Amino acid sequence: MLLREIKIIFHLELDTLYGKEEVASFFFILIEHYLNLERFVLALHPDIVISKEDEQPLFESLAKLKLNHPIQYIIGQTTFMELDFLVDENVLIPRPETEELVQWIIDETKHFKKQLKILDIGTGSGCIAIALAKNLPGSKIYGLDVSDAALAVAQNNATLNEVEVTFILADILKEVAIDEKFDVIVSNPPYVRELEKKEMAQNVLAHEPDLALFVTDENPLIFYENIVAFANQNLKDDGTLFFEINQYLANETQQLLKANNFGEIELRKDIFGNHRMIKSVK
Numbered sequence: 001m002l003l004r005e006i007k008i009i010f011h012l013e014l015d016t017l018y019g020k021e022e023v024a025s026f027f028f029i030l031i032e033h034y035l036n037l038e039r040f041v042l043a044l045h046p047d048i049v050i051s052k053e054d055e056q057p058l059f060e061s062l063a064k065l066k067l068n069h070p071i072q073y074i075i076g077q078t079t080f081m082e083l084d085f086l087v088d089e090n091v092l093i094p095r096p097e098t099e100e101l102v103q104w105i106i107d108e109t110k111h112f113k114k115q116l117k118i119l120d121i122g123t124g125s126g127c128i129a130i131a132l133a134k135n136l137p138g139s140k141i142y143g144l145d146v147s148d149a150a151l152a153v154a155q156n157n158a159t160l161n162e163v164e165v166t167f168i169l170a171d172i173l174k175e176v177a178i179d180e181k182f183d184v185i186v187s188n189p190p191y192v193r194e195l196e197k198k199e200m201a202q203n204v205l206a207h208e209p210d211l212a213l214f215v216t217d218e219n220p221l222i223f224y225e226n227i228v229a230f231a232n233q234n235l236k237d238d239g240t241l242f243f244e245i246n247q248y249l250a251n252e253t254q255q256l257l258k259a260n261n262f263g264e265i266e267l268r269k270d271i272f273g274n275h276r277m278i279k280s281v282k
């Protein structure tokens, strides 16, 4: 079949679901990933023919897109802080807001001369830990998660990006016995309340791991409470705690930090204008 005919089928089948522009973007991502074809190939060679064998992954992807699978899970990869990451349905797809949090940590810490010890709690794909390791060479980075399937993905990502990160399997909602004291603790923990589910896109709800996303309406700050308690033990004096936060719970998160004697609290908005991250010092 001609490549442009396949593109027409993509638009016919998917435009009502995603809109024309996004479908074009998916199509180009897929031909680049599976066929190693640059996106401008259609303009240069409008009659390029695709073999039956090469068509197959494109049509399989089309079927998955119809079922709301995120494109990142379909091709098994994404980018974060200009680095490549492998992703599967055991890990959250890294978000642009989280890149802003990582950039904040880099800006705050890169002038330190000493070797920093940094712990990322709820590391998932390892995106925060690995991007920090890449941008803060000389630092010792740790990533903790309760999911061993997520940690397997994170370890593959550390190898792919040629950095060393120590991964720890542990449940932060239980007693975590780690001997280390850290200069920085960062976390993007689960923070979406059940009541916010209705605001979320179908492809997130159906395919991203519940374990990474949701908390109860009754105790939405459970992870923040446990991480603050852990930081009281395992963050050095003057160490810094960075959180990605639920935009609707910025005040409550600030209060939690104040109540635990954390100071120099700074709240920041993300590119979408929502309160999304907070920094405080022990």
Ligand SMILES: C[S@@+](CC[C@H](N)C(=O)[O-])C[C@H]1O[C@@H](n2cnc3c(N)ncnc32)[C@H](O)[C@@H]1O
Binding pocket: 091, 092, 093, 094, 095, 098, 121, 122, 123, 124, 125, 126, 127, 128, 144, 145, 146, 147, 150, 170, 171, 172, 173, 188, 189, 190, 191, 211, 212, 213
């Ligand atoms: C919102 S995701 C963040 C993933 C990644 N750090 C990112 O920013 O894309 C939260 C992560 O916390 C992990 N998690 C959930 N419950 C946990 C627990 N009790 N202890 C440790 N990690 C947990 C999930 O497996 C998931 O990887």
